[in-house]
Amino acid sequence: MKKQLFLIIALCAILVGFDQDNKPKVLIIGDSISLGYTPHVKSALKDKANVFHNKGNAQHTGTGIEKLDEWLGDTQWDVIHFNWGLWDLCYRHPDAKTQGNRDKVNGTVTYTPEQYRDNMEALVVRLKQTGAKLIFATTSYVPEGEVGRFVKSDKIYNKMAVEVMKKHGVTINPLNRISKKVYKKHAAGPGNVHYTKEGYRLLSEPVVKYIEKSLGF
Template identity: 80%
Template sequence: MKKQLLLIIALCGILVGFEQDTKPNVLIIGDSISIGYTPYVKTALKDRANVFHNEGNAQHTGTGLEKLEEWLGDTQWNVIHFNWGLWDLCYRHPDSKEVGNRDKIKGTVTFTPEEYAANLEKLVVRLKKTGAQLIFATISYVPKGEVGRFVESDKIYNEVAIEVMVKHGIPVNSLNRISKKIHQKHTAGPGNVHYTKEGYRLLSVPVVEQIENSLDTI
């Protein structure tokens, strides 16, 4: 009787594991903003999908081109929610004492809008080969007083990014518009592109919605 009970428990464990393995796989690629909202996305979708974030910070599109194969790995991804931009439009100078050597006065921009668009084109072509449902999130809000980023630069870079997405038929998560409203009450500090915990929770809402819409089509 005891052996039969142990066998039943073991079989239940195998079945539970099998059920977990059959859930769709979702990959979130992005910068520190995405790192902030990903835990809330995981919690919201825990019964629907296995949600992962790329290892570390995706930084700018140059880093994406260098590490995308590593991030994709051998996993069969069903949905990929991705963004780059905040690092691309950032100005840096080696002598700056600011975090990340940010300096929009003496520094050099990481990638121009044209370079950013060209890099995105290459990244999108590779991402489409995965066969996953793709979602692009626009660059989050750049506030006044940011030492390495110009106000309205997010708008310029988002415009060229959306052109790439329209060309490839990729849905766009308008996170810039949403983040601007959230930033007013939930900024991590003056001139800071980051958010409080509540801010990240609120940012996760449209991300979850977009991913669920994609999961519904699978």
């Protein structure tokens, strides 16, 4: 009896593993905003796909160029949902006392809009080589009072990115527009680009929608 029970348990484990291995594989690449909504995406898609996030914070496009091959690994991804921008448009100064040395008065921008566009071009070319369906999420909202970022800079950088995405036929998730609405009620604090847990849940909804559409659900 014990032997039969053991065999049944082992068979169930094998079947569960087989089911997981055969689910589509989704990679989310992005900064802390994506780290906030990814758990909600995983939960929403748990029966449809295996969802992963790149290790750590994807930061700016320079970090992406340096680490993209490592993040992609040997996995055959079905969908890659990606974003860079908030770090690219941020001004920093080594003497600034704010978190991340943000300082839009005395600091230097990480990448100019033109540099951001060129970096994004290189990243998209590499991502297309994976054969995965690609989704770019426009950079989230920059609020008033952000110490290292200028209001409306997100619009400028998103314009650059959208040009690259249209050139390469990449699907665009207009997360910037949605994030601005969500921010009004669910900001983590004044001048803070981050969100409450409920804010991240709301941001995850369009991410889930675009991934499901790409997977044919």
